[in-house]
Amino acid sequence: MKNRKNISIIVLLFAITMLMSSCNSVNTSVDGSKAINVSNTSRQNEITKEMAYNGINNYCHKNFDWDIAKDKPDIMYVEMGEETDTEYQVTFRSYTGSFTYFYVNKSDGNTKIVEYVPVMNIKEETGTINLFDYLDKNN
Numbered sequence: 001m002k003n004r005k006n007i008s009i010i011v012l013l014f015a016i017t018m019l020m021s022s023c024n025s026v027n028t029s030v031d032g033s034k035a036i037n038v039s040n041t042s043r044q045n046e047i048t049k050e051m052a053y054n055g056i057n058n059y060c061h062k063n064f065d066w067d068i069a070k071d072k073p074d075i076m077y078v079e080m081g082e083e084t085d086t087e088y089q090v091t092f093r094s095y096t097g098s099f100t101y102f103y104v105n106k107s108d109g110n111t112k113i114v115e116y117v118p119v120m121n122i123k124e125e126t127g128t129i130n131l132f133d134y135l136d137k138n139n
Helices: 002-022 049-063
Strands: 026-028 034-036 077-083 087-093 099-105 110-117 122-130
Touching: 049 077, 049 087, 049 099
Parallel strands: none
Antiparallel strands: 026 034, 077 087, 087 099, 099 110, 110 122
């Protein structure tokens, strides 16, 4: 009876260890780069340039009226800006001539929003979003 209890405890501990180790596993993608699967508390190295662009593009199409750009697509656009070691800059240009700069933190997806109106020379931080909320187009 005692042996059976010890074996059950060992099996349980082994199962917990396996579950815990899968939370921080590293997979190799098709192109040979390593993709890191980590828990929500630590999403280091998850944000790519493509993810930053796609998430901000989705955000802009959800939150801004693009009807006016159907006839003149050059007056509204989303484009990649500068990149630093810690963040990507994605720029949205409105048909009004104003710019909204999105500074996407590469390690966690937190994104600072700064609006700039060149005609009035006004630059103002207007809030934050999390990029992960906008990576799915169905949001």
